[in-house]
Amino acid sequence: MKLEIDNVELNYSGKKILSGIYLKAEKGQITGLLGSNGCGKSSLLKIIFGSLKPKNKLIKINNNPFLKRLYTSKKIKYLPQHPLFPKDLKIRQAFLLFEAEWEMFISAFPEFKKHSEVRFGKLSGGERRLTEIFLVMNSYSEIILLDEPFTHLSPLYIEIITDLLQKEKHQKTIILTDHLYRHVLDLADNLYLIKDRHSHLIKGPTDLEKYNYIAANSF
Numbered sequence: 001m002k003l004e005i006d007n008v009e010l011n012y013s014g015k016k017i018l019s020g021i022y023l024k025a026e027k028g029q030i031t032g033l034l035g036s037n038g039c040g041k042s043s044l045l046k047i048i049f050g051s052l053k054p055k056n057k058l059i060k061i062n063n064n065p066f067l068k069r070l071y072t073s074k075k076i077k078y079l080p081q082h083p084l085f086p087k088d089l090k091i092r093q094a095f096l097l098f099e100a101e102w103e104m105f106i107s108a109f110p111e112f113k114k115h116s117e118v119r120f121g122k123l124s125g126g127e128r129r130l131t132e133i134f135l136v137m138n139s140y141s142e143i144i145l146l147d148e149p150f151t152h153l154s155p156l157y158i159e160i161i162t163d164l165l166q167k168e169k170h171q172k173t174i175i176l177t178d179h180l181y182r183h184v185l186d187l188a189d190n191l192y193l194i195k196d197r198h199s200h201l202i203k204g205p206t207d208l209e210k211y212n213y214i215a216a217n218s219f
């Protein structure tokens, strides 16, 4: 599966946020998306998902235009920056909804066994995020959008999720954005930076310095 989004034009109240954006993501690769606060990363993921309608965009799947909203198909799952599930949903119910394997989850994270009947609102921020990432990654959907998945996660959980993403990328097309850019750099096979409304393909850390995303001599 190859997903491309091209010619994205997004304005909010007449202010240009994204212009001429192009991004390509393919199965077997993790596509990273970086950019400073407010540059439009979340907006771009919402546009791909279909929950935000820009002035212009073209989505292509395997070179063919896809004109419906992607979320209306079973192809895609999106982890938003903010909580994915309502506070009163029980964790086990979310596993049923996403057709994800509870047994696999608790064998990876035995400490969650006691949470099966607990509601999302009762979990800590990190416990909630970990559960959400696992659910999204273990769903049958082929396209996965992850908006700041590492927020709230402790180093050990970040390591486990990194391994999970590396394993799952062989079955899925994954686009990921996070401010923990070193993790994104380590994980990403392809990397884009949004800067001054445009997307830039990044070849390595020095490009990030060139575009002033990070300070000079950070590497």
Ligand SMILES: Nc1ncnc2c1ncn2[C@@H]1O[C@H](COP(=O)(O)OP(=O)(O)OP(=O)(O)O)[C@@H](O)[C@H]1O
Binding pocket: 012, 013, 017, 035, 036, 037, 038, 039, 040, 041, 042, 043, 044, 081
């Ligand atoms: N519903 C909205 N109405 C008006 N402006 C908005 C709306 N949503 C986002 N914006 C503005 O659009 C710009 C891009 O926002 P977006 O959330 O996509 O950025 P981001 O790169 O994900 O930021 P961050 O890294 O801080 O989460 C910001 O300037 C934001 O204030």
